[in-house]
Amino acid sequence: MRIKTPKTRKWYLFVPMGIVLLFTLLYIAWAWKIETSQSVTCTALLSQPKRMTGYIEVWLKEQHPIEPSFSGVVYVYSTDERDLGLTGTRLLQSAGRNYGATIVEIPLILDAVNRAIHATDWQKFGLIAERGLHRWFPFDSSSFAFTVTMNPPMHFNAVRITNRVPGFICDCSQIAVGGSSDGVMTIRFILRRSPLIQVFALILCVASIIFAVAIILLPTKEGFATATASFFFSVWSLRQLISSSIHVFPTLFDLLILSVCTLLVVALCWRVIAGRVGKTDDDGQSA
Helix, strand or coil, X not given: CCCCCHHHHHHHHHHHHHHHHHHHHHHHHHHHHHHHHCCCEEEEECCCCCCCCEEEEEEEEEECCXXXXXXXXXXXXXXXHHHCCCCEEEEEECCECCECCEEEEEEEEEECXXXXXEECCCEEEEEECCECCHHHCCXXXXXXXXXXXXXXXXXXXXXXXXXXXXXXXXXXXXXXXXXXXXXXEEEEEEEEECHHHHHHHHHHHHHXXXXXXXXXXXXXXXXXXXXXXXXXXXXXXXXXXXXXXXXXXXXXXXXXXXXXXXXXHHHHHXXXXXXXXXXXXXXXHHC
């Protein structure tokens, strides 16, 4: 019968560590592939036409730091003969959450050369997220579901979603659109937080917890204060690497880092007080 020596047991510890490392590296590789292969503009058809007769394009630019909304612009383009006589249209966006409906006036201009009509310029347009809030960073992916009503109606058969929001990915396969003859369209899509940013934030949180526990368990009191100070500067310096994706303080990510730092401060105070009490007891016994 083979007896497991302490050295053999140490080798068994590397097995789960290796599995965790392997899955982490595979996830990072998958996240990088998603990040680099994403399409900035996604197009979804309202029907299966022989040719595209026009589109409405929503261009998302920025996530609001506090409210569950994204700012952007909207543009319309049509080559349908029934729309060429229009000089303008009114876009009504449905209400969402606790926010009311939005009305956008879109002036139109005729392009006689291409036999098309389109908006004179991009018009400001905001979207309310059905789910998601920036304070939940890095788990602040947002889903959208709303209706758009055009009055007078325009006859285009495509919806384009352009994602220009830093740190977010739009999955074109998850865009769903539907339309009717009276100019009412339903649009559904999801903006996902970049998986690379999520894995970076998770690794930083896990690493901070591990290092905090290691610092608390340091056998010497002299190195405890120095290690704690280095920990503070390191963690908050690493946070600056993703500060461009964080627009408000605190987020869920900040609360976790702050909790770990608070734990270290409490441990530091406890070790100082415990050291003084122990020294007083030793002095009393020697006297």
